[in-house]
Amino acid sequence: MLQGWIQIAITITLFVAISPLFGGYMARVFQGQRTLLDPVLNPLEGVIFTLSGVRDRPEMNGWQYTRAVLYSNIAACILVGLILFNQALLPFNPTHLNSSAATWDTILHTLVSFVTNTDQQHYSGESTYTYFSQFAGLGLMFFISCATGIAVAIAFIRGLTGRPLGNFYVDLTQAITRILLPMSLVGGVVMLAAGMPETLAGPVVVPTLENPHISQAIALGPVAHFEIIKELGQNGGGFFGVNSAHPFENPNGFTNLLEIVSMVSISAGLIHTYGAMANNPKQAWYIFNMVLIIYIAFVVVAGINEYNGIPGINQLLGSSQPNLEGKEVRFGWAQSALFLTTTTGTMCGAANSAHDSVMPGSLFIALFNMFLQILWGGEGTGTAYLFAYVILAVFATGLMVGRTPEFLGRKIEQREVVLASLLLLLVHPIVILIPGAITLSFPEVAANVTVPGFYNGIFNPGFHGLSEVIYEYTSAAANNGSGLAGLGNSEPAPSALWWNLSCCVVLAIGRYVPIMALLLLADGMSRKQSVPMTSGTLRTDTKLFAGVAAGVILIVGALTFFPVLALGPVAEAFAVL
């Protein structure tokens, strides 16, 4: 058991050490300061900006920035939609998928899910999308969606610190050319060397050793380059159906470490980017440590639960053994629990174990992570949510001590509180709990029903069934993308149509309403007069304030969702005792 905790501790230490470097680099990039890759990238970006028509880098206000996010994301959907709908006619289809491999509702859901950086997958990659659809279609979404998140976070930080928001296309391009693409190139080669395939050839079919009359199909594909940006961009959409549990997507302990560090680095780093841009690294460290402490506590809870295993099964085995249902031997309980907590906390959504089979205590952690959305949160958006929580905490403490709430020398007023509470306290529960309640009122599917229609598609009985439904909408609303895969959300299940369509709505609202609110909030803040700091100002760069912010986050996050947590994972935990 101790060895497991040591691996976890070293992994966490590693990314904590890397994140300030990362954050500092990102701050330099987005403040236009000189960086190492300038000689190569300045001319390249010059070409891209000219071709895109933004060479003169026109400044955008909150609404213009929001429109730019929407237009560019819609353009990506149209382009990738054309590829996915016509994949049978396009090249690089070595598995000979025909036009019925992906149904219209699956494609629609895939588009919305990938453009929102969610990558919730209601399909299995092997049998649904061609190589071309994956690398030339979904591959574009991988870059565009996370670069959009980073751009929004940077615009948000600029606004909070009293600067103009910038130009969306410049930020989008630079997030790709200076952060995502160079790291993917290096990381992809490392992934290749570590064992991942990267080929355009089709599956290899071999007779099995034990019984030569039975053959095995070894699915291949251009996996390595896909995998690195999947983690780095917190996309999480696997090339294969089982995602990072597939031996080709995650062959060993080294790739697993690299995947965990990649998925958390940018989100953790962005907190330091804020520190550098706001010229207040001390405050960034307090907020960083607050997130780190909650994150570690969550990892510990998940780890203990998986290590202790299922009591009823341990009786059969005659000893206490970890829960290895839906886990790979090479990861064991420790790396599976760490991956689970990190992927649901960062909104990556990749999975190296089957989340449907984890212990109720770990399921509790996964759901809680996606309710809060800030441990470390989605690429860019997580950091922005974190500061929206900080603004709410400023407001709450301001009320308690009777001072005018201020953040970075700017007054927090009605508009700020309305926008922050709208995006944190209202939109999230509304798009999770209401569709969840509607779905739960549908009947379960009988085994022999094949007609499409409104069924809930629950796979596991009892309290866990409620968790499956709530998890699916939470994952969609938080733009996480992991899922409890037993749920009948993939074609040709009779419940697939409902899940595809309802999740599309939740995904889009869960992404774009908060982005709009964040940009408007930042725009408003940037236009405020800065008030000088006096002895009466409530300081936000103290341990005390970080503690209060943690309290606000946990109470606000827990209270809204407490009933579903009690009826889902908590009740299930008592049922398996």
Place this chain on the structure above:
Amino acid sequence: MQITREIGWAIRSTLVLWVITALIYPLVMVGIGQVAFPYQANGSLLKNAQGQVVGSALIGQPFTSDRYFNSRPSAVSYSTADPAHDTAGVLQTGESGSSNLAPSNPALKQRIQASVKQLQQAGVQPTADLVYSSASGLDPHITPAAAQAQVARVAKARGLDPQAVAGLIDQNLDRRWLGLFGEPGVNVLKLNLALDALPHP
């Protein structure tokens, strides 16, 4: 006027970024893979003495008989099918998957009860990895303890010296990276290939 300008930016920037990130980047990586790392890039395939592919070093195969070290339970039978009756098209694309059974699902307990009974009848002490099914359905490993527990059964079925059989386990053990990260696992396909290569007494 403003709106056409804004939509123009969106279309043009999307197309430029598409060429860079979704065409140039993947194709360059395929090139690097095929030139610099051909073994890994093509799936770490294992070949026999005749040069025929017998499987992948990273992908498990189903083994259930007494003559071989058994692999873990798989929800997709390790992406295998009878080529003559492959109506589901498994061999066309390959597949992966897990059981998705929740810890509270009675079906999980029933399945494991049956596995435990089966293992005990074969004289194998059940370990967690031998009764719980894997996440990918393709897990190439079993734990060293699970391999040790099967030595007596395999040696007896093949009429081999248990010492010689046990010696193969260590040779086919994939260790933790740097001795730290991940868990050690015995590669079942490689172990069984080595077993077949042992001289018969």
